[in-house]
Amino acid sequence: MQTTISKLLEQRFRVVFDRLGFAALSPVALKESNRPEFGDYQVNGVMGVAKDLQVNPRELAAKVIAAIDIKDVVSKLEVAGPGFINITLSNEYLGQMLTEKLLQVAAEKLQKVVIDYSSPNLAKEMHAGHLRSTIIGDALVRLYEYLGHTVIRRNHVGDWGTQFGMLVAYLLETKRDTENDLALELSDLEDFYRKAKVRFDEDEQFAKVARDCVVKLQSGDEKILNLWRQFVTVSLTHCQKIYDRLHTKLTSEDAVGESAYNGLLSEIVNDLVTKKIAVDSDGAKCVFFTPEELKISEEAPFIIQKQDGAYLYSTTDIAAVYDRIKNLHADHLIYVIDARQALHLKQLFATVKKAGISLPETIMEHVAFGTMLGEDNKPFKTRSGGTIKLMALIDEAVLRATVIVRERNPAWPADKINKLAEILGVAAMKYADLSKNRASDYVFNFDQMLAFDGNTAPYMLYAYVRISSIFKKTNLAINDYLNKKIVITEVAERNLALHLAKFSDRLLQAAEENYPHYICAYIYDLAVLFMRFYEACPIIKSATQVEHDSRLALAALTAKVLKMSLDLLGIEVVEQM
Numbered sequence: 001m002q003t004t005i006s007k008l009l010e011q012r013f014r015v016v017f018d019r020l021g022f023a024a025l026s027p028v029a030l031k032e033s034n035r036p037e038f039g040d041y042q043v044n045g046v047m048g049v050a051k052d053l054q055v056n057p058r059e060l061a062a063k064v065i066a067a068i069d070i071k072d073v074v075s076k077l078e079v080a081g082p083g084f085i086n087i088t089l090s091n092e093y094l095g096q097m098l099t100e101k102l103l104q105v106a107a108e109k110l111q112k113v114v115i116d117y118s119s120p121n122l123a124k125e126m127h128a129g130h131l132r133s134t135i136i137g138d139a140l141v142r143l144y145e146y147l148g149h150t151v152i153r154r155n156h157v158g159d160w161g162t163q164f165g166m167l168v169a170y171l172l173e174t175k176r177d178t179e180n181d182l183a184l185e186l187s188d189l190e191d192f193y194r195k196a197k198v199r200f201d202e203d204e205q206f207a208k209v210a211r212d213c214v215v216k217l218q219s220g221d222e223k224i225l226n227l228w229r230q231f232v233t234v235s236l237t238h239c240q241k242i243y244d245r246l247h248t249k250l251t252s253e254d255a256v257g258e259s260a261y262n263g264l265l266s267e268i269v270n271d272l273v274t275k276k277i278a279v280d281s282d283g284a285k286c287v288f289f290t291p292e293e294l295k296i297s298e299e300a301p302f303i304i305q306k307q308d309g310a311y312l313y314s315t316t317d318i319a320a321v322y323d324r325i326k327n328l329h330a331d332h333l334i335y336v337i338d339a340r341q342a343l344h345l346k347q348l349f350a351t352v353k354k355a356g357i358s359l360p361e362t363i364m365e366h367v368a369f370g371t372m373l374g375e376d377n378k379p380f381k382t383r384s385g386g387t388i389k390l391m392a393l394i395d396e397a398v399l400r401a402t403v404i405v406r407e408r409n410p411a412w413p414a415d416k417i418n419k420l421a422e423i424l425g426v427a428a429m430k431y432a433d434l435s436k437n438r439a440s441d442y443v444f445n446f447d448q449m450l451a452f453d454g455n456t457a458p459y460m461l462y463a464y465v466r467i468s469s470i471f472k473k474t475n476l477a478i479n480d481y482l483n484k485k486i487v488i489t490e491v492a493e494r495n496l497a498l499h500l501a502k503f504s505d506r507l508l509q510a511a512e513e514n515y516p517h518y519i520c521a522y523i524y525d526l527a528v529l530f531m532r533f534y535e536a537c538p539i540i541k542s543a544t545q546v547e548h549d550s551r552l553a554l555a556a557l558t559a560k561v562l563k564m565s566l567d568l569l570g571i572e573v574v575e576q577m
């Protein structure tokens with residue numbers, strides 16, 4: 001394992017800052033430079049020090065340059081502007097650090113991380129709104145695992161509460177003699193839910209039975225529980241089909257739904273009441289916060305038990321934190337949930353902190369994401385205003401991909417076309433989402449996500465195909481070239497090499513901010529820089545064997561980094577397109 005470039009540079013400058021007695025005055029403040037004419041990196045920390053010491057910042061910067069031991073890494077250090085230090089890495093150093101080790105990246109402090117994601121309500125079928133949590137969460141799972149953390153996936157499915165009383169009551173009412181009848185009845189969950197809801201709204205007698213079922217369910221009535229279990233199993237099977245099709249890591253073991261915490265709820269509420277963290281308010285139990293505590297504008301109580309004694313979404317989430325910390329020993333809790341639930345998560349985090357359920361060192365993060373919009377810039381809906389089933393959305397992406405693949409490869413047999421279209425359609429949907437800053441809303445657009453140019457899945461997959469075909473055509477193996485000596489002479493070689501060298505820094509940043517789009521932006525730039533290099537620098541017709549091997553090494557590393565990055569995004573590469 002080698003340290004990342006930014007850590008190495010930071011460290012070298014920190015030594016000098018320490019030695020000159022600046023360390024307490026300012027951090028090194030190292031940044032990647034965004035203008036190549038200013039070098040590759042920049043140190044901005046000297047200016048703050050100069051201000052504190054009331055000395056000339058440019059002179060101070062020159063002093064730092066004179067004192068630093070860094071010749072093995074850089075070819076040029078320069079004072080610039082009001083006192084920046086511009087850093088240019090040496091080509092020798094870049095060439096040396098680009099080996100297979102580039103791919104081994106590890107976080108400094110390894111943690112046990114619980115990632116709560118996907119988490120649909122099982123009463124209905126998964127819809128378009130569940131796409132973002134599912135794929136952003138899965139990308140984070142892969143990224144954290146890659147960096148060496150222990151990751152526990154939690155699919156906090158909604159499988160409990162009043163809706164399930166209604167569904168079970170409807171199951172009771174419909175005549176079913178065999179398992180097959182049940183399967184048939186539940187083959188369209190959406191339809192089943194609708195019919196149950198109509199009965200519930202129309203017939204007071206049915207509504208009474210439904211409410212009765214909720215009570216029986218919560219008190220552990222075996223017959224009712226059994227029906228509920230059957231319903232949940234069918235619904236989870238449907239989810240699993242989506243998870244598999246989306247090429248996610250979620251399995252049935254990860255589905256630990258709201259019902260799993262049922263036994264903890266009364267204890268949790270009693271504990272919070274005893275500690276006077278929850279108080280009685282009109283018969284309900286609430287946790288009150290001042291707006292400052294939550295950094296919000298109005299007071300918003302967190303209700304954990306209703307007047308009638310029922311527990312809520314909030315109570316279950318408190319219990320889940322308890323379980324994740326006390327039983328799973330997590331250091332870090334991540335919730336990949338729609339931004340519209342921000343208040344709920346603020347209240348949750350503040351409550352468990354107050355109650356000592358989380359530890360002072362526990363990291364809790366709401367990885368919030370924006371809304372998926374239709375072409376009309378309004379939340380994504382069907383024409384009649386209904387929700388769009390996620391399975392139908394995937395089908396459509398794959399169908400459109402099929403048309404494209406067939407057009408490009410008319411001679412291919414159907415099964416080959418279909419196989420590639422499945423990968424391409426799913427990749428396009430995932431990449432379109434992951435490549436955007438998750439915090440913003442975005443317009444879901446099939447044409448854009450399936451385009452072969454721009455920062456899209458087809459472009460990235462095609463870039464990979466092109467690079468690996470360089471090796472195939474010449475009967476060479478990518479793996480044989482990963483550690484060949486790299487000698488940088490051309491600008492296009494250097495630009496590509498510098499970008500490759502930033503791989504580990506970029507992955508760590510993506511994890512730090514829980515931003516998968518950093519990875520997408522990185523590989524898009526990588527592919528563009530590779531194409532420029534490929535046009536400017538002949539590989540197979542290189543002048544010398546050293547040049548030939550060096551250029552193939554750059555190509556091999558690019559292919560590896562590309563494949564690894566796509567894998568971290570949960571996207572399969574293909575060998576032909």
Ligand code: ARG
Nearest residue numbers: 116119120121156157158337
């Ligand atoms: N089932 C919830 C919903 O559909 C999302 C649950 C998210 N996870 C959590 N621990 N609250 O809105």
